[in-house]
Amino acid sequence: MLKYILLGFLNMHAHTGYDLHAHLETSTAHFWNAKLSQIYVTLKKMESDGLIQSEIEEQDDRPDKRIYSITDSGRTELQDWLDKPHTTVDQMKSKMLLRLFFAGFHNLDTVITELNLQKALHEQRLRYYRTETRQIIDIGAESTPNGDYHKIFWDATREFGERYEAMVVEWLTETIQILSTMQVEKE
């Protein structure tokens, strides 16, 4: 899947692996992230498959840059992927929910503490999607060909993130409430 994200970004601009990673961090990270090391490996594979090509830009003070750009074959691959419909529901993996599921084996105080930490983290993300992410999208749209059109879709995914975080915060608040009440009753 990472292959298609990289093709997507390279279809807008040429980029180094480092840049691509920075792009993921600020835009797709909340629904798809990858480590820098993985990006380098994937780019190398994609180049050997002819989907992208690279040229070296020499730098004196820093390591030379390897700048990747998409090939015709890469553009075709991206189109084929978009054309092939996605017909299943994405499955999530949540360590938080997993730990809560088995929390009956655990100390209740500790469980509540952990959920409170999660709440703080998700509140922070919620604020982030409402402010910074909006700005990042605006800036991205200005520097991308056809950016105003892309922006509609970028903002739809941002909106998903915002609503998801709002839902999680609400659910955490109520769950903590239920568990805290139980804790008092036990005494």
Place this chain on the structure above:
Amino acid sequence: MLKYILLGFLNMHAHTGYDLHAHLETSTAHFWNAKLSQIYVTLKKMESDGLIQSEIEEQDDRPDKRIYSITDSGRTELQDWLDKPHTTVDQMKSKMLLRLFFAGFHNLDTVITELNLQKALHEQRLRYYRTETRQIIDIGAESTPNGDYHKIFWDATREFGERYEAMVVEWLTETIQILSTMQVEKE
């Protein structure tokens, strides 16, 4: 992570690999799922690590069963995992959002069709969490030691699932609305 799910279930009852898979499907699947083949491999590894042990129950008509049970070492491992706090936000991977993010390169009709399919699938899940999942939890609680207590946590994860699906359906409805309006304007 799968290791801990299996330890969690085996800490309630002894189970075969097949049974454990069925358990995942009906309870943790919406936040953690695994293929049967992966479960068999993981169980084998866990046994060689001394976390679980197995005995064969011979059957005439069907393949013999290998019934796993947790060892003291396994119980300790589960406790250690629960005690070690989880301090990060779970990251999601969503092909749906990924495709939407790059939908600017794609045909708008096709995008809308795909989102409508997603909506139908998520509506179905929402109904499932509101009905079947509740019953599965009740039945599970009756046949599990200390089931009434565990049930509180199981239901909290079910509630998360329900709210998540409700949020997704709402977001999809509005997103489809926005894109459909755009489509008309273009004509």
Place this chain on the structure above:
DNA sequence: CGCACCATGTAATGCGTTACATGATTTT
């Protein structure tokens, strides 16, 4: 003086999916 940023990569290990392989019983 230390940390963050820029910039590239390799190696080891682990986790997960798909396909392969078998085969009887029960339900539709």
Place this chain on the structure above:
DNA sequence: AAAATCATGTAACGCATTACATGGTGCG
């Protein structure tokens, strides 16, 4: 007659994480 359920596993492959390895610039 076909599909689902019960029941076990192996093999090949791909994707992802963590650690290793290097090193200059700029900021507080």
